Amino acid sequence: MSKIAILGAGAMGLAAAHHALKLGHEVTVFEADKVPGGMAAHFDFGGLSIERYYHFVCKTDKPTFDLMEELGIGDKMRWVDTNMAYYIDGKTYPWGDPISLLKFPLMSLMQKFRYGASAFWQTKRKSFDSIENLNAKDWITRDCGEKTFDLLWRRLFDLKFYEYADNISASWIATRMRRIGRSRRSIFQEQLGYIDGGTEILVNALVKSITENGGKINLGTAVQKVLSREGKVAGVQIANGVEEFDNVISTVPTPFISKIASDLTTEEKVKYAQINNIGVMCLIYKLKKPVSPFFWMNINDERIELPGIVEFSNLRPTGDHIVYVPYYMPVTNEKFSWSDERILDEAFGYLKMINPDLTDDDKTEAVAARLKYAQPICPPNFLNQLPEVQTSIEGLQIADTCFYYPEDRGISESVHIGKTMARNVKR
Secondary structure: OOOOEEEEHHHHHHHHHHHHHHHOOOOEEEOOOOOEHHHEEEEEEEEEEEEEOOOOOOOOHHHHHHHHOOOOOHHEEEEEOOOOOEEEEEEEEEOOOOOHHOOOOOOHHOOOHHHHHHHHHHHOOOOOHHHOOOHHHHHHHHHHHHHHHHHHHHHHHHHHHHHHHHHHHHHHHHHHHHHHOOOOOEOEEEEEEOOOOOOOOHHHHHHHHHHHHHEEEEOOOOEEEEEEOOOOEEEEEEEEEEEEEOOEEEEOOOOHHHHHHHOOOOOHHHHHHHHOOEEEEEEEEOOOOOOOOOOOEEEEEEOOOOOEEEEEEOOOOOOOOOEEEEEEEOOOOOHHHHOOHHHHHHHHHHHHHHOOOOHHHHHEEEEEEEEEEEEOOOOOOOOHHOOEEOOOEEEEEEEOOHOOOOOOHHHHHHHHHHHHHHHHHOO
C-alpha cells in the first residue's frame, strides 16, 4: 500500500483521507488552518456553533448521502420546504414556482413563458455540451430575451463577477439551475436540506473515522513544497523538515500550486496561472427579528450593492435569526480592503432597507469572514482549460473547487472528487 500525504483538511481532503484509509493506505493530512473543515468549518457565534460560509444540501447530492451513511450519521439529514424571492427596486416578489412566476408583474406573458420553459428544460438536461461554448449572458438572452436578462440576471452577474461578468460559462450557470430545480417536493415547492447540527457533524465524523483508522491530521501545518525525484513523488517539505511519501493528493487552491509543486512542467503551471478566482467577504448577522420569510433573496436595486442575501435560519433552526450577506468580488476591488466594521455597517444598512422594521437594536452579533480564493471564474469551454488531475509527476494528484466544473462548489462534489482521487492512488 501507499504512503499518502493529503494537502488540505477541507471536505475534499478529509473525504480523500477517509477513503484512502479504507483502501489500506497510510495517510497523513496537512492543514495550514488550526481547525479542520475548510469552508465547512464552524465557529462560535455568540454561543451558536455555525458555519463560517453557508451550506445547504440538494436532493441530488448523492455522494453526500452515501458518505453520511458510511459514517453512521445518515439520520442527521433534515429537509425543509424553502422559498426564494427577488427584491427589485424596493419591493419583494416571491419566486421559484409556477404560481409566483404567473403572478410576477414585471414580465409579459411571453417573457414568463420563455423563462419558465428554459428553467424547466434545465432540470431535464443530461448534458450541457451544446452550450459549453456560450457565455451565460448570450445564452440567457437567446432563450429568455434581453429584457428578462436585464431584470433577473444582469445586476447579479455584475455584483458577483464584476469585470468577468460577460464571460461566465453558460454550462456552469445552467448546472446550478438544474441542481436547485431538481431539489423539490413538487413542481410547486422547493425543498432543501441541512445536516442537523451543521456541517461540523460531517467534519467531526470524518476526523473521527480518519484517526480511528490510523490516519494522522496535522493542523497548523502548511506544506511548503511537494518533493519529487526522477519524475515521482518523494515527499513533502514542511517548516520542521522533510517527510517521505510516495503519493500526494493536493486539495489547496490552484493559485498556490505553482509554488508548492514547483517541479511541474511549464505547460501545467501556465494552465494553473490562467485560472482566475474571486474572493468573498461573508458577513453573518444574528438578529432579534427576521429580514424576510425567504431562505434566498436575489437583489436588483440600484441602491444596494449586493446580489443577494441568505436567511439561513429559514432553513436550519438556529434560535435567533441568522442572515448571511456574501460580498463576492475580485480581491483587487477597493471594497475588499474595507475594515470589518465598515462593511458590516454598509450591509446592515441594506438589510434595514429591505425590512424597514429592523433597527440597530435588533442586531445582537455580527462578524465578517474573508477568503481570497473563494470562487473560480469559469469562462466558456472551461473544461478544456483545466489541467489533468493526475499531473506529470507520478503520484501527484491535484484538484480544488475548479475541478467541480460544470458543477458549482459544494460538499457533494468535494466528497465525490476526494473519493475518486483516493481510488486512483497507485499502490
